[in-house]
Amino acid sequence: MCSADIVDFLLQAAVVTVFWLPIADTSTTVVNDIQTICSKSDVDVVVVIDTTSTSLNTTEFLVQQHRLLRTLKRLSNKLNGTRSVSNLVASVRQSGQSTSNSVVRALDEALSMFFESRPTNEFDQRHKIIILAHDGVNTDLVAETVETVSNVEKLGVVVFALTGSSRPNTFALLGYAGLRDRLFISDTDHATFQDSLDEVLGICENNATSLSTSSKFPKRRRIHGVLEKRSKDDKQIFLSGRKCDFKKVDLIIVLDTSGSVFRVFDDQRAIALEIMEEIPLDAFADSVQVSVIRFAASADVILPFLKGRAYSEIKDTVREVKFTGQNTRIAGAVEIAVDEMMRARRPDAVQVFVLISDGHGQEYWNVVQATGKRLQKTGAELFAVSASPDYNKAELLIYVGDESRVFVGRKYDR
Secondary structure (H helix, E strand, C coil): CCCCCEEEEECCCEEEEEEEECCCCCEEEEECCEEEEECCCCEEEEEEEECCCCCCCHHHHHHHHHHHHHHHHHHHHHCCCCHHHHHHHHHCCCCCCCCCCCHHHHHHHHHHHHHHHCCHHHHCCCEEEEEEECCCCCCCEHHHHHHHHHHHHHCCEEEEEECCCCCCCHHHHHHHHCCHHHEECCHHHHHHHHHHHHHHHCCCCCHHHHCCCCCCCCCCCCCCCCCCCCCCCCCCCCCCCCCCCCCCEEEEEEEECCHHHCCCHHHHHHHHHHHHHCCCHHHHHCCEEEEEEEECCCEEEEECCCCCCCHHHHHHHHHCCCCCCCCCCHHHHHHHHHHHHHHHCCCCCEEEEEEECCCCCCCEHHHHHHHHHHHHCCCCEEEEECCCCCCCHHHHHHHHCCHHHEECHHHCCC
């Protein structure tokens, strides 16, 4: 192994430190009598530290710094060349001199450093990791963040996030990292965070050092090429053509009337009407109740849930919805929709949520992440639809959770 090269510089939003951690060639390790191939290659790690956040008090900043140093210590136990980086991190102080703490800017800068630091022929041969020290609270807009996160994924970069905040925006951090075990938010996260980091780094531990004789339970085995598959998050996958077995339905439609849908507004309003036409007329008497919300820069419930409302009244109300223009605030509309569902949901009915929008929201990333998680926790059947060829599928996915529930482009009526 060779020592790490170090480059550091100060951004307005964060201190970004990049260092290289070369690992030896592929080797074989025996764990519990099972021979395991540990794939090892050079690793580029970029550490991004937010020094400007006003949401962290001095104690929380020091806790965040301590957790980052613990992470670097873990690296230094297995790899050479991190001591100088640890010294640099330990010397960082909270500045609080800027109102900007853009994670997007810092991640974009980190991605550029990966490109600038290595020849093109070496880029795909190396593991690439970003360790983000941030509480998730920022003023980045969802559109720019979705683009940056997409670039991170396309380049094969793995993001780990940690914070010392007592009130972090967990959903925003999860949006960057993708997996919960890549977040170090509380002390209870340390073991799984370390396991996940070890996996990406390709670290194998000898069985003798990975088991504690003083503990009732053995520590988790840390190997690359996991012996036991990690459980995946349960996804609500929608199967097209599935028969509807629900006898009662609470249907809520959230219709975008903002400036971004001006070319397809009539088509998207027609989608709402077509949904109604698929429901048998006699179902509106008791089985189906409908609520409609329209939104642009603000949102309002133009048709609250009411059992027994006549189909003609629902249809006429939707037909009268006009294009309004203005900015697109999807999250605000979804929040109102969730409130309406909670107010009038029937315990013996299934809730169905349909967002008709192109997905070009103009809101903060952390707000959209939190709203999307709140919507998914309702347990409702969630769908997003757009007739526009210029749609933002990534943002629609934040709300409905799975690609099978997003109907966009020319195939929106499939």
